[in-house]
Amino acid sequence: MKSYQQIISGNKRTDRTFVVIGLLVLLIAMLTLVALILDLAIQGLPRLDWDFMTNFPSRRAARAGIMSAWVGTTLVMIVTAALAIPLGVAAGVYLEEYAPKNWITDIIEINVTNLAGVPSIIYGLLALGLFVYGLGLGQTIQVAGLVLALLILPIVIVSTREGIRSLPQSMREGSYALGADQWQTTVRYILPSARPAILTGSIMGLSRAIGETAPVITIGALTFIAFLPPSPVQESVPFINFDWLESPFSLLPIQMFNWISRPQADFHVNAAAAGVVLLAMTLLMNSFAIYIRYRLRKVL
């Protein structure tokens, strides 16, 4: 029979082995990511300057810029967020709080989860047939926002549901015991408490959407566009307008894809620089979410 001492040292050895293996695996993943980002930064950073940000695309690599691309990406993300977050949260709340527990709900649930796994090009084809030709919305910012919103809707729905499901039942009972109805309980206590999870899901979705290329190519994003969409603010009443929704557009990933497929090396540098900007925008979005989560936690 083994002594306790032997058993303990055996267990400790297993623990140590696992720690080493875990670290190794983690390092492989992290180092790959760091190498990718470093490579992009070393290539792209020197090219980044004010002109690069404010110039439109050009046939000459040295004069080309990403003005229309980053403005397009920003505007499309605004449309995507404005559509996907309210729709996704509403659907998540309905499925978790209101929907009767029967086989129809089960089928909807399974389908929502499956939708998250549908290749994005399929969404592109759907949008091309339905929005661009069927509804005649054209190859515009609104269609890009719509298709990306559809793409990330399952992510928002699922994270909303998970957030709601993790709330203690005692909170619901507390609210109902005070005489609240379902709507009051949902709006006053459930949604505010699920906000961090909803926020995380929304940002995860938007981070995926911002880098999507396939569906927006399918609906006809432009790679050479030398003007900006109409400004959303104007000097006369009502001071805002939505004409920009119907403007043609370019996006950062599209611009990168176009540049990288050219033979000249100078354009490849441009693509790397655009990649750095894209990464920066994603990080900016994420840090904004972290900031809001931090603020919310302080309030509680």
Next chain:
Amino acid sequence: MKDLDLSALIEARDGQKPETEPTLRANVDQLNFWYGDFQALKNINLPIHDKKVTALIGASGCGKSTLLRCFNRMHDLYHNNRYEGAITLYPEGDNIVGAKTDPMLIRLRVGMVFQKPNPFPKSIYENVAAGLRIRGINKRTILDDKVEAALTGAALWDEVKDRLNEGAYSLSGGQQQRLCIARALAPEPELLLLDEPTSALDPIATAKVEDLIEKLADNITILIVTHNMQQAARISDHVGYMHLGEMVEFDLASRIFVKPSKEQTRAYVTGRFG
């Protein structure tokens, strides 16, 4: 040994409280309750005296919490639960568990405090104001008064008056439970249900909540479920002893703990059973 303790407690307390005309706040009549196919309550009869503390005691799973949760229709939140019989709420004489009775209306009239403190993730002030806001009261001056009154009533005002806008989770467990009591008190319920309100609290916090319950009983009818026999003896006027979904015995606390009429009750309150 335990016998003696309990009767001493009863004597110490009954000396201070004069007996008054008994009026009923509620009456349980032939109540049956099913969780799906499982009958959890069998032919329960129980009077709830006005402005008294009625305690429900019994072993785990005896149905005492189930009975308590019938009083505010909490069971309606889950599927396949079924009531039969009546709980009459006086003076109007409405049947709480009647099929035509709106559970929401009952919950607006009957307050509840849960086993574990369950404050909302909001400020202390908003927690107490929650029930009032649900009732459409949003005027700041009225809310201020009622929040202060409820917190004073729950013996918490002095501890929190300078930090009303801080989060409720910043309070200790005992304070959170008194906050939940304040939340239930603010809308001035006709009946207050307490579901083992001190089981998650330490002895000092428990003592505070017990003092509070005794004080509250001057103005409000209380139905409390408790695991703790000493607690029932300390604070209750009437006691119902339940076993396997049935009400074995209901009587004045002084009789249940000193001279119960059934052997089963005696075995339980003296700690020889359950």
